[in-house]
Amino acid sequence: MGMSGNILGLLFFLGYNEFFDSPKEKRLVRENAQILSQYEIMEKKLDQVHNVLSDLQQRDENIYRVIFQADSIPSSIRLAGFGGINRYEQLENLTNSDLVINTARQLDIAMKQLYVQSKSYDEIVELAKNKDQLIRCTPAIMPISNNDLTRTASGWGWRIHPIYKIKKFHEGMDFTASTGTDVYATGDGVVSAIIESGTGYGNHIEIDHGYGYKTLYAHLSEFKVKVGQHVKRGDVIASVGNTGTSTAPHLHYEVSVRGVKQNPQHYYFQEDLTADEYERMIHISSNSNQTFD
Numbered sequence: 001m002g003m004s005g006n007i008l009g010l011l012f013f014l015g016y017n018e019f020f021d022s023p024k025e026k027r028l029v030r031e032n033a034q035i036l037s038q039y040e041i042m043e044k045k046l047d048q049v050h051n052v053l054s055d056l057q058q059r060d061e062n063i064y065r066v067i068f069q070a071d072s073i074p075s076s077i078r079l080a081g082f083g084g085i086n087r088y089e090q091l092e093n094l095t096n097s098d099l100v101i102n103t104a105r106q107l108d109i110a111m112k113q114l115y116v117q118s119k120s121y122d123e124i125v126e127l128a129k130n131k132d133q134l135i136r137c138t139p140a141i142m143p144i145s146n147n148d149l150t151r152t153a154s155g156w157g158w159r160i161h162p163i164y165k166i167k168k169f170h171e172g173m174d175f176t177a178s179t180g181t182d183v184y185a186t187g188d189g190v191v192s193a194i195i196e197s198g199t200g201y202g203n204h205i206e207i208d209h210g211y212g213y214k215t216l217y218a219h220l221s222e223f224k225v226k227v228g229q230h231v232k233r234g235d236v237i238a239s240v241g242n243t244g245t246s247t248a249p250h251l252h253y254e255v256s257v258r259g260v261k262q263n264p265q266h267y268y269f270q271e272d273l274t275a276d277e278y279e280r281m282i283h284i285s286s287n288s289n290q291t292f293d
C-alpha cells in the first residue's frame with residue numbers, strides 16, 4: 001500500500017511536471033517568447049539599416065566620390081565579410097539559433113560597412129577642404145583662344161583619318177590655328193612629359209593635373225615649358241604646329257581621367273562662352289567629318 005502510494009506520488013510528480021509548469025518556468029517561457037519577438041523586430045530594423053546604408057553607399061560612390069575624383073571603393077571591400085573563424089559557434093546550440101545567428105551576423109556586417117562608409121566620408125571631407133585646388137586643377141578652358149569658333153575643327157567620335165583614310169575613333173579635339181598660335185594649359189598642374197617626335201602626336205606635351213586628370217597637347221611647333229615645371233591655367237605652354245601625323249597646322253587636345261580618355265567638350269567651362277557659342281562649338285566639332293589628327 002505504502003509502495004503503491006509512493007509510485008502514485010511519483011507518477012503524480014512526473015505528470016504535474018509534464019502538464020503544469022512551475023511559476024518560474026512559466027515566467028521563462030513568457031520571457032522567451034518576448035525575446036523571440038524582439039529578435040524578429042530587430043531583424044526587420046536591421047533590414048532598414050541595410051537599406052539606408054546601401055543608399056548612402058550609392059550616393060557616396062556615384063555622386064561624392066565622382067565629384068571629387070576619388071577612386072571608387074570596390075564592392076568587394078564595401079561588402080567584405082569576415083573570413084576564417086566561425087564567430088557564431090557559441091550561438092549554435094540555442095533553440096532559435098538561426099534567428100540569433102542571423103541577427104548577430106547582420107549587425108556585424110552593418111557595423112563593418114558603416115566603418116568603411118565613415119572612412120570614405122573622412123576622405124571626401126579632406127578633398128572638399130581642398131575643393132579650390134581641385135577646381136583650379138580641373139581642365140576647364142579651351143587650349144586655344146577661341147574668339148573664332150571655327151577653330152574647333154573636329155571633336156570626339158568616329159572620324160575619317162586624314163592620312164590613312166580609314167574610320168578611326170578620334171579621342172580628342174582638333175583646333176585649327178596657324179603655326180605659332182599660343183597654346184594654354186587648361187588647368188593647374190605639372191608638366192609631366194615633353195616629347196619630340198616626327199610621327200603620331202608629333203611634338204607633344206602632357207600635363208598632370210592631379211586628381212587623376214591629365215591633358216595632352218599635340219603637333220606643336222615650339223615648347224615653352226620644361227618637364228617638372230608647375231603651370232597655372234591659362235599659362236602659355238607651347239605654340240601650334242604641324243609636327244607628327246598632321247595634315248595642317250592645328251592643335252590636337254586630349255583630356256583623360258585616370259588613364260581613360262574623355263570628350264574634351266565636357267571640360268570647357270569658360271565664362272566668356274555663351275550658351276549659343278557653346279552650342280555652336282559642339283555643332284561644329286561633331287559635324288566635321290574629318291580630323292587633322
Ligand SMILES: [Zn+2]
Nearest residue numbers: 174252291293
Ligand atoms: Zn586630332
